[in-house]
Structure formats: C-alpha cells, structure tokens
Amino acid sequence: MSKTVVVALGGNAIQQVDQEPTYENQLKKVEKSCQFLSQLVKQGYRLVITHGNGPQVGRLLQQNEEAQAVVPSMPLDVLNAQTQGFIGYMIEQSLLNELKKNHLEASVVSMITRVQVSKEDEEFLDPSKPVGSFFTEEEAKELQESKLWDMKKDANRGWRRVVSSPKPICILEAEAIRELSENNNIVVAGGGGGIPVVRNDSGIDTGIEAVIDKDRSGCKLAEDIDADVFMILTDVNHVYVNYGKPNEKALRNLSIEELEAYIKNGHFSKGSMGPKVEAALQFAKTGGTSIICALDQAEEALQGKTGTIVKPVEKRVTVS
Numbered sequence: 624m625s626k627t628v629v630v631a632l633g634g635n636a637i638q639q640v641d642q643e644p645t646y647e648n649q650l651k652k653v654e655k656s657c658q659f660l661s662q663l664v665k666q667g668y669r670l671v672i673t674h675g676n677g678p679q680v681g682r683l684l685q686q687n688e689e690a691q692a693v694v695p696s697m698p699l700d701v702l703n704a705q706t707q708g709f710i711g712y713m714i715e716q717s718l719l720n721e722l723k724k725n726h727l728e729a730s731v732v733s734m735i736t737r738v739q740v741s742k743e744d745e746e747f748l749d750p751s752k753p754v755g756s757f758f759t760e761e762e763a764k765e766l767q768e769s770k771l772w773d774m775k776k777d778a779n780r781g782w783r784r785v786v787s788s789p790k791p792i793c794i795l796e797a798e799a800i801r802e803l804s805e806n807n808n809i810v811v812a813g814g815g816g817g818i819p820v821v822r823n824d825s826g827i828d829t830g831i832e833a834v835i836d837k838d839r840s841g842c843k844l845a846e847d848i849d850a851d852v853f854m855i856l857t858d859v860n861h862v863y864v865n866y867g868k869p870n871e872k873a874l875r876n877l878s879i880e881e882l883e884a885y886i887k888n889g890h891f892s893k894g895s896m897g898p899k900v901e902a903a904l905q906f907a908k909t910g911g912t913s914i915i916c917a918l919d920q921a922e923e924a925l926q927g928k929t930g931t932i933v934k935p936v937e938k939r940v941t942v943s
C-alpha cells in the first residue's frame with residue numbers, strides 16, 4: 624500500500640523573504656513549491672499537506688486593525704480561517720495545474736481545520752509566536768508604544784510581533800482528513816496550525832484568539848491519521864548542530880535518543896528550528912519516520928538520500 628506522508632510547508636515555500644508579499648509573488652512561489660510536491664505524487668505517495676501562515680495572518684491582522692474605523696475587524700481565529708482559505712486555494716489550484724501538466728490524475732481537497740487547545744495554556748500569558756513582517760529594534764519599540772503590539776526578537780532575523788501559540792490537543796477534523804486521504808484525495812489541512820478552539824464541559828467549541836505552530840499541529844495530524852512519514856519542508860537541507868558556527872555539523876540519520884540529547888544541549892533556536900526538531904522528535908516517538916529537509920530535496924529525502932531523518936526503533940503497531 625502507498626505510504627502516507629504529511630508534508631508541512633514552511634513560510635519559505637509560500638513567500639520569498641526578499642520579495643514584496645503581493646498575491647502574485649506568493650502565487651508564483653506556491654506554484655514553484657507545487658512542482659516539487661507533484662514529484663512526490665508521481666512516486667505514488669499519499670499526500671496530506673499542511674502549511675504555515677505566520678507572515679500572512681500577521682499582515683491580515685494589521686489590515687483589520689488599520690481599517691477598523693470603517694470596517695469591523697475580525698478576531699484572530701477568523702483570520703486563521705481566512706488564511707487557510709486563501710493559501711489552500713493557491714496550493715489546491717497550483718498543484719492540480721502541475722499534476723495536469725504531468726498527465727497525473729488526482730483530486731485535491733482543502734479542509735477548513737479546527738484544532739482544540741486549552742484556554743489554560745500558559746502561552747496566553749506570555750505570547751511567543753512571531754507573525755507578520757520583520758522590523759528593526761527601533762521600529763519594534765515604536766510599534767510597541769504606538770500600537771501596543773507585543774514584540775520579540777526572532778532568532779537573528781529581526782523583530783516581529785508575537786501572539787499566543789497554545790499547544791494543539793486534538794485535530795477536530797482528523798477522521799474526515801484520514802478518510803479523504805484513504806480515498807486517494809490529496810488533502811490540504813491544518814493550515815496555519817489550524818483554527819484554535821476551546822471546548823467547554825458540555826462539548827461546545829468556541830474560537831479563541833491565537834496562532835498555533837504548524838509544525839506542532841502537523842505532527843499531531845500525522846499522529847492522528849497514522850501517517851508513515853512526517854516531513855517538514857523548509858529552506859535548509861539539514862538540521863545543524865552548532866548552526867552558523869565554524870564547527871557546525873549537518874545531522875543526517877539519527878535516533879530519538881541522539882536528537883533528544885542535542886535538544887537538551889540547546890542547539891536549536893525557539894522561533895525557527897526549535898519547534899521543527901521537537902515536532903520531528905514527537906512523531907518519531909509515536910513510531911513514524913520524521914524528515915526535515917529543503918523543499919527541492921523532498922523526493923531524495925524520502926528515498927533516504929539526504930535531509931535529516933529521525934527513525935523510531937520500533938514501527939508503530941496500529942490497533943484496528
């Protein structure tokens with residue numbers, strides 16, 4: 624049977640950092656990304672695609688705030704839904720067009736996906752998820768004062784606005800996503816980490832303002848649908864230890880224990896590689912294979928030829 628691969632597309636697959644974030648530029652980037660994804664379809668993998676929304680949801684939030692004197696603004700959970708819609712649309716159409724060019728028959732479906740979180744999550748007290756554009760330290764201070772934005776330094780790349788990012792507890796549409804995938808649909812799901820909702824004691828769900836990390840919810844999705852591989856596609860081909868230093872070393876094949884030791888020794892920064900390695904570790908612990916690599920190397924990484932690959936000791940036993 625075909626292997627099911629949950630692919631998490633990073634911001635770099637949707638938007639080039641050095642380009643203006645117009646719709647046309649983002650679409651061009653997504654079209655390029657879909658050329659690589661179509662190669663995986665050609666190889667016979669079942670794909671479930673998830674994607675980030677940090678830059679997009681931050682800008683949408685700003686648009687809403689700037690225009691609220693004339694048009695009512697929408698809460699952040701609704702803005703997450705909007706980004707799932709527009710990014711899902713770009714991926715769905717670009718991938719279908721690419722598959723057609725390659726004479727491949729497939730159906731692509733985007734699923735509006737809600738993800739349960741806890742309103743007690745400590746992230747609501749200390750937001751850490753960077754969204755929107757990058758700013759200098761001076762600009763960040765000015766925005767903090769004038770617009771009351773929470774601003775934090777994002778690794779070595781500048782300052783960004785931060786919002787709360789609670790941990791995903793449960794992907795509420797997981798069963799529907801699994802069924803669509805088992806019925807040979809390529810599914811785009813859990814975009815932007817999913818729409819965060821909280822459930823009360825009577826089982827009633829309500830949206831809550833936050834942005835979930837897409838690597839964390841991608842891992843949960845891969846777990847919930849029993850995927851064989853969880854693949855995080857970004858702009859570096861390996862995870863490195865001593866990243867950016869003269870003694871940096873690419874990690875290729877490693878065990879759960881080895882990765883755990885590197886995480887413990889603080890090799891991975893919080894706003895970028897940290898959530899990816901933690902999600903990769905978590906999925907490998909459930910018995911699946913995790914891969915972190917560059918988007919253009921996805922096909923080779925699935926063949927074990929490149930990328931950072933974390934393998935479990937024992938395969939997962941599925942109870943039917």
Ligand SMILES: Nc1ncnc2c1ncn2[C@@H]1O[C@H](COP(=O)(O)OP(=O)(O)O)[C@@H](O)[C@H]1O
Pocket residue numbers: 632633634635636675778856857858859861862863864865866890891892894895896
């Ligand atoms: N230890 C590390 N190994 C590899 N890349 C790292 C490491 N630490 C930080 N990075 C940075 O993480 C970036 C990928 O994270 P990010 O930009 O958040 O990804 P995406 O937007 O694709 O999800 C890389 O471009 C790299 O600069």
Ligand SMILES: NC(=O)OP(=O)(O)O
Pocket residue numbers: 633634674675676677678753815816834835836837838
């Ligand atoms: N929601 C999310 O994690 O988006 P990015 O990957 O774009 O930051």
